[in-house]
Amino acid sequence: MNDRILALFEESPDAYVSGAEISRRLGVSRTAIWKHIEELRSSGYTFEASPRKGYRLLSKPAKWQLTELLAGLKTKVLGRKVHLFDEVDSTQTIAHKLVASGAEEGTLVLAEMQTAGRGRMGRAWHSPAGKGIWMSLVLKPRIPVYFMPQLTLLCAVALCRAIGQTCAVDVGIKWPNDLLIGGKKISGILLESSGEDERLKYVIAGIGISANLLVEDYPEALRPIATSLAIASGSLISREKLVQTFLFEFEELYALYLEKGFAPIRLLWEAQSVTLHRPIRTMTPQGPIEGIAEGLDDSGALTVLTPAGERIKVFSGDIELR
Amino acid sequence: MNDRILALFEESPDAYVSGAEISRRLGVSRTAIWKHIEELRSSGYTFEASPRKGYRLLSKPAKWQLTELLAGLKTKVLGRKVHLFDEVDSTQTIAHKLVASGAEEGTLVLAEMQTAGRGRMGRAWHSPAGKGIWMSLVLKPRIPVYFMPQLTLLCAVALCRAIGQTCAVDVGIKWPNDLLIGGKKISGILLESSGEDERLKYVIAGIGISANLLVEDYPEALRPIATSLAIASGSLISREKLVQTFLFEFEELYALYLEKGFAPIRLLWEAQSVTLHRPIRTMTPQGPIEGIAEGLDDSGALTVLTPAGERIKVFSGDIELR
The missing domain is CATH 1.10.10.10 (Winged helix-like DNA-binding domain superfamily/Winged helix DNA-binding domain)
Structure with missing residues (x-):
């Protein structure tokens, strides 16, 4: 019909x-x-x-132009092997299976549509066909599990820089890795890792970017908290261009990170942050914490200065900007 | 035949x-x-x-006495659900599958024999039938990925204490989690983790204990580097008793750790260590490091003092005692 x-x-x-x-x-x-x-x-x-x-x-729904995507790719490793699907439950699930059958670092899974896109903390991620960038990237960094949260922050920096270069929007990072435009969420990043003792075996970076969704593409409940690059910039963007730019930025930062460690990434993250020097509130297993977000420590944890003058490290969870 | x-x-x-x-x-x-x-x-x-x-x-090969094992169990959660197999490829593989279908914290997988037992860094683990304790324990700690290496050390402490209580041998821990008797390896611990951003989703602790192997149960190549509790103590041990004691020790230390953090675990680890204050050598991605092992830092990394007076943190890999 x-x-x-x-x-x-x-x-x-x-x-x-x-x-x-x-x-x-x-x-x-x-x-x-x-x-x-x-x-x-x-x-x-x-x-x-x-x-x-x-x-x-x-x-009509846009279709990924894979030839165009690959032709304009400036990376050495990332995205050199792409698996494109019309519809998947989640690109993360596909990527996990690909790794189990030997997929190499840089392997990229793209889907026009996800029927069960996953966000952080088990939340659903709205991924309609042709409107967004729903992808998973396989990484095999030779770093200890210990450094995993740093990779999460690196991913947010790369995406923030790529968006800044691709369209005229003012985007910032909310700790640890939410990208916001005017306080509304523009993308979600979820890094799933597999470790063996202190070593990372692999990481799958799941990235959802609300690229060309229009207001009517969102369910009512999401409209107050989510936006898209098209809504924010007033024009449709090239998904291929954005993925090319993101992969290039990621590869550059990743090489910098593996050589020089977290210090340069931390500076870039802090420069793009909308979290720092602002009052925040968060729930921890030990109870709620309120205070001013001061900065990142070496592990990627957020340091919060409470009204009582105590400095608390927040390792995990969501924060609320106040 | x-x-x-x-x-x-x-x-x-x-x-x-x-x-x-x-x-x-x-x-x-x-x-x-x-x-x-x-x-x-x-x-x-x-x-x-x-x-x-x-x-x-x-x-004849010993068989696990499950009724006896469960009857003498003093834990609240750990080992309260046991899956026992005659022969598996690896108890780790089974445990991963059980978690995927909803297995809860404390679930224990036991096998008489592993055909493809896995050690650290992709090495094989010799797991003949009825002679050892080849098991995997499902854990779902609400801690950041960041703290994963601490769990590895906790596991070694629990096992070391359990062995000390169960048989008359002098056992020590080589960083991070090898147990040695007279310089020979008595057990292997491999913690496989699954994480989502900065949160651990689950950990599967794989533990192999060479309990009742005799010298002739080892291939020639392993005899100079491996021993068993039976060889070291001169008598066969009760596998059930050792598992009961290990699970109890682990549960106690785990509760202590979740409440008080790593500090008390670090002290216990250091007390059982055969690594500290000794010259060691290790390979890192940045090259070989030699020096004196000084202690653990908060992340579980080994601090090594080099002859040049530099303090280096070793996060990952094998060390060689010299």
Whole structure:
């Protein structure tokens, strides 16, 4: 039925098609039409809906241009092997399986759509088709597990820099690795690791970037807290360009990190942070903590100065900017 | 054929059976008999071989007494759910699968025999049937990935204390978690972890204890570097008793650690160490390091004082005592 509805819109590009007409020609109820339009929306089609004029097809879902992506790649290792999928449960799940069957460092998993995209702390991640960058990157750094949180911060810095170079938005990092534009979330980063004693065996960096989602692509509940690069900048962005830039930035920072350690990464993180020198609140296993975020320590933990003058290290969890 | 050979020995317990007799009665060559005896040995049977008198069956493979194990368990959580197998590739592999299908903290996997037991750094671990303690313990500590190496050290302390209470041997810890008796290895510990950003999702502690292996149970190549509790103490030990004691010690130290942090564990580790204040050598990604092992830092790294007076932290790898 969705195909037949799309065919109707193809007949008259850019024009409104009334609900009455669709109903008459396809023999379905107005409620059924609304349900099918919603399904098409979740597959990446954008419609304008007018109570009087009906529906108008604004855009079809974008498809990854893999040839273009690979042609413009300036990295040596990262993204040199790409696995592209139309639809997956989660690119993280795919990447874990690829590593189990021998995938090498730099292997990239891309999907147009995730049906069960995962965010931090078991939360869901909204990943509609063609609108975003839903990807997982395989890393095999020869560093101790101990340094894992530093990689999380490095990833946020690379993404923040890549976004800054690709579109005209003012993006900042909320500890540890949320990217915000005007206080709203633009991307999610989730690093899953596998370790053996003190050594990391591999890391899978899951990165979700809300690139070209429009306001109507978000469920109501997400609209107050999430935004996209398209909404913030006022124009659609090239997903290929952003991935190329991100991988290049990541590779440069990663080489710097493996050679010089965390110090230069920390400075870059602090420069992009929207967390530092601000009052924050967070829950820890020992109870709530409030105070001023002062900086990062060597392990990547956030140092918080409490009103009582105590300095507390926050290793884990979410913080709330106040 | 192995069954028929065993039947011959059962006919005359404690007596020698000559190769000639086995050969005549079963209609197989002397070489074939030798091969079958070797197979039986690797399944946990012990034979004495005399060039003139033939073979004598000394002992049959021990079987885990699960009822006895559970009855004497003094823990609240650890080992309260046990999965026992006759033969597995590796108890670690089984435990990973159990966690994926929801196994809880404290779940214990025991096997009489591992066909592909894993040691640190991808090494094989010799795990013949009935002779040792080959087990994996599921842990879900609410601690940052950052603290993972501390758990590795805690595990070594718990095992060292349990062995000390169970048999009369002088056992010490070589950094980070090898247990040695008279310079020879008695056990191996391998902690595999799964993390999400800065949080540990779960840890699987793989523990191999060479309990009742005799010298002839070891391949020639291992004899200069490995020993067992039975060899060192001169008598067979109760595997059930040792597992009960280990789980109890681990649970006590684990509770102490989660409440008070690493400081008390560090003191216990240092007290049991055979590494401290001795010259050591190790390879790091930056090259070889030689010096005196001074102590542990907060992360569990070994601090080494070099001849040039420099203090270097060793996070990862093997050390060589000199």
